[in-house]
Amino acid sequence: MTKKNDTKHAVKHHLHPFSDNGQLKKNGVRMMVKAKGIYVYDSDGTEIIDGMAGLWCVNIGYGRKKLAKIAKKQMEVLPFYNTFFKTSHPAVIKLSEKLIEITPDEFNHVFYTNSGSESIDTMMRMVRHYWASVGQPSKKIIIGRWNGYHGSTIGGASLGGMKSMHQQGDLPIANIVHIEQPWYYGLANDNESEEEFGIRAANWLEEKILSLGADKIAAFVGEPIQGAGGVIIPPASYWPRIEEICRKHNILLVSDEVICGYGRTGKWFGFQTLGFTPDICTTAKGLSSGYLPIGAVLVNDKVTEGLLAGGEFNHGFTYSGHPVAAAVAYENLNILADKNIIEKVYTKTGPYLRKRWQETFSQFKYIADIRTEGLMCGFTLVKNRETREFFEDFGTTGLLCRDIFFKNNLIFRACGDHIVAAPPLIISKKEIDIMLSIAATCMREFEELMD
């Protein structure tokens, strides 16, 4: 087993994603060596609560032996075959049928990828190809939102609204534009109700459409709840109004379900919780609970019809519909369904977390905007919650706070000065209590530091 003092060795050759690798070389990393349930264990044997389900993905929890068995069996029978050239295989057919079973009636087709970013890039190429196929090739612009996160490829990073990502490498690429995010606490006017703000925020889309011309716009893309942007839960009035605007102006509506999909909000998909019906869903992460890389773009009948009319879609990945990943994803979906995991999030652990999350964090003066939906939750660190005064250099304080959690063996994440959590969906009420008791200790330490 790797010892703690080997951690600098771990970064000798590996350039880590979203990291300052120079700092990592100086300070080393924490070595994770095994995991079970909601816990991961480092090389010192320390038990750590994974309040982020890895990267919002290990929905069924760690250590499911059944998935390892399925992967082994599939590897022995058919470790790889492609689906490019008039070929298919049973694993991908089974998975497709399962996905169609869990989606609304008008969704009957799936395009496979290996990640959320690839699902996003696939969708971007797909919506443009769709409009060209139905005789409207000028509809090319895709609208995303500031602080949205849609992955790290050139397409995904452009569509996402993370300015720090745009700064590296001249992004966004052409024909991508952004509107403001629907963050009530941060952006509402004084005395504006949540409902009023939700409508106003959705209307920013219509204003953008009118200024650019609907004949130039292919799609609007949003996460039902912005995840990496800080678990920004829009008011209930927001998504129905967005849907209305998209329909009125003949613009495709895309739900990026990479985080919200497969149970995170207490329903199979985030759009079901937030009250709208998209034309396309981009998914990954929870599709296999992170056990193997796989993503899926779910496409409704209207878009499929257009695509079929367009002849060959010149797009795909060597591992689109990889048999081992597909077999594992199929079993993962069965576990989510058969063990009523999503239903429990909706009826039991989601409401419990909401209550306990509020109780735990409302006692701290530097915390505002305490929010949860299903098993996604967040709060914002502020200097003064009444006057909505933020700390200088948005993000620095968040990292400070996040590091206190990490030191206390609890993984939460800082998204700017938003602190967020998204534990595995199998977390029990007792485990929620343990998690929040550690979190309260961490916040006391944080408050002492800031006072």
Ligand code: PLP
């Ligand atoms: N879309 C959303 C909403 C995400 O949260 C992410 C990743 O966090 C992505 C897309 C990109 O997924 P991946 O990292 O698998 O490429």
